[in-house]
Amino acid sequence: MRWQRVHGFTLIEVVLAMAVLTTGSGTLLYAAMAAGRATVEARRADVMQRAAVEKIEQLRSLSWTSDAGAVPVSDWSSDVTLAPVAGISGTGLGVSPTDTLATSVDGYSDVLDADGRWLGAGAAMPVGASMVRRWSIQAAPAPADTLVLQVVVVPFTVTGAVPTAAAARGTNGVWLIDLRTRRAR
DSSP states (O other): OOOOOOOSOOHHHHHHHHHHHHHHHHHHHHHHHHHHHHHHHHHHHHHHHHHHHHHHHHHHTSOEEEOTTSOEEEOOOOBTTSSSOBOSSSOTTOOOOTTTTTSOOTTSEEEEOTTSOEEEESSOOOTTOOEEEEEEEEEOSSSTTEEEEEEEEEETTOOSSOOHHHHHHHTTOEEEEEEEEOOBO
């Protein structure tokens, strides 16, 4: 009697193939999920960066110069909690309280949604709030007539008296610092 060779797979080969396929599929799924999370975090970081730059530029656009007679010209009244800057009932480039980067203080903070759109100002957190933007305006010790502008943007989950560096660095937030010096025209 002759044995004929049967073409096909044995049970062991099928089990091994399924194990390899399952392991490979699981690895690909994990990699896809990690890439998705990284994409979401990168988008959030980009929105927070744009929000911080927008606020620094808004503060830099306010009058801080001298007229032809070397008389200081300063904007002490624009409402910088709005975009674009409007009104005469705000703080302008007025020196802020010392804790405005750690806590939400009226006139020195606002709330944004996940796309960086303005939702409101002050300590109130409206529905849809995703991040808090806070800024500080301080007089520099030297040179004279110089302001230190700082902006921190942190996710909404960071609340309370959180140190500025920890809030910005520990939560993938943004912390920008700029100097503005008065000059004669």
